[in-house]
Amino acid sequence: MAYREGLQSGIRKQLGFAFKDISEHLPGAFIIYRADKDDDELFYANHEFLHMTGYKDMDELFRLTNKRFRNLILKDEQKQIESSIWEQIDSGNENDYIHFHLRKADGSYLSVLDHGRIVESQQYGRVFYVLFMDWEDIHIHYSDKFSG
Template sequence: MAYREGLELRARKQLGFAFRDISEHLPGAFIIYRADKEDDELFYANQEFLHMAGYKDMDELFRLTKKSFSNLIREDEKKKIEASIWKQIDNGNGNDYIHFHLRRADGSYLSVLDHGRIVENQQYGKVFYVLFMDWEDIKSHYSEKFSG
């Protein structure tokens, strides 16, 4: 079909980007994890996330978090944050937005804005794709939006 007469050349172009290209060059930290209240297994984190959170590599992330998303949340916020995520999803939203303190590899915490999206994956069932933004960076770049 792409070569039928009348179709423009623009429609024939194919993207030549592999997942790795996109994952490593997208300007944002992200993870993918199982969307299950009892089993929130981490599947993937891009280099931007590993750098933001201070993990050397995926093995260290998996070892220190026991492959669980909830282990990235500051202990005193876990119940509230998890309840907020599931309330947004249970209300029919495909996206959730939360602000919390992300546990870094060294045990310190980083204030982040988390934008998650729940999707059905053929291999893993329901999963969350989650983007993270450093809360202080957001405030410093958009301080006029937060001051009023």
């Protein structure tokens, strides 16, 4: 279809990016997981997420979290964070925004802003695509822009 007569060359260029290219080079950490209140199975994390959280690879992430999104959340925050995410989704939003402490590979926690979007996947049903930003980095780079 990219080479159909009349299709503009600019559109052809857009079609040339593979998921792997985007995933590896997008300037942001993200994960994909099952959007189910009882089964929040992790499916994918990009390199930026693994780097930010110190996991060597997907296998280590899956092993240390039992492939569960909730196991990335500080235990004391899990119920409140999950409840807030689902309140936002159940009230008709396709996006959720939440601040919490994300578990790193070494067992320490990183304060993050989570921006999730629920979508319907043909293969997996409802899934969340979630971007993470380091809370401290946000304040370092943007706090002066908001004060004044």
